[in-house]
Amino acid sequence: MENKIETKAKIFKALSNPVRLEVLECLLDGEKCVCEIIDKLKKYEQAHISKSLIKLKEAGILKDRKNGLNVYYSLSMECIKNFIECLNLNL
């Protein structure tokens, strides 16, 4: 297991891309199926959104759950939601 600094750096790195941030913000109000996210963010390619979700999951920011053909993603840390909302108030 990596040390804490590396783990945190990985979290921030996953959040450091505009597309991944938009994907994440889609999930601030709760779990969604990949297809819903694709539908909300039509401006991006399906593959791009899929890759974004996976990177966020690998960083520990999202968790997923499968049900038939669908995969549902949701936030795995309350911290993140609070921080994004705090930033949104201050920018």
Added chain:
Amino acid sequence: MENKIETKAKIFKALSNPVRLEVLECLLDGEKCVCEIIDKLKKYEQAHISKSLIKLKEAGILKDRKNGLNVYYSLSMECIKNFIECLNLNL
């Protein structure tokens, strides 16, 4: 001025590097002079720390203040401190 998503991505990008994170964490308990940070993080080169501070400042995460030969840096957003502390509790 860029849009909010870009601004947030830039903040996360600035935080996405282990050295910059360590530098930032040095400042969680209050303003410090660059020389104090260099002294605390002896394992890194002076130039590396200087560049880290500047990148954090450019992202809007730190502010600085000059006094004679010294430059003092401090956090410019309460959000950040809360988030890092929340992460530290959860990792």
Added chain:
DNA sequence: TCCTTATATTCCAAAAGTGGAATATTATAT
């Protein structure tokens, strides 16, 4: 003026990230 201390900047090769296009996988229904 010259020296010293504190901090910032430039240069650069290696490493990592980016996103589009095509393709693969997996699960379900017919």
Added chain:
DNA sequence: ATATAATATTCCACTTTTGGAATATAAGGA
């Protein structure tokens, strides 16, 4: 078995980041 829908993966040229080494700048003191 085959088709279809949902999601993931691979390939790849391009851009960006990284951090060390050397150098520059700015301020104060002798």
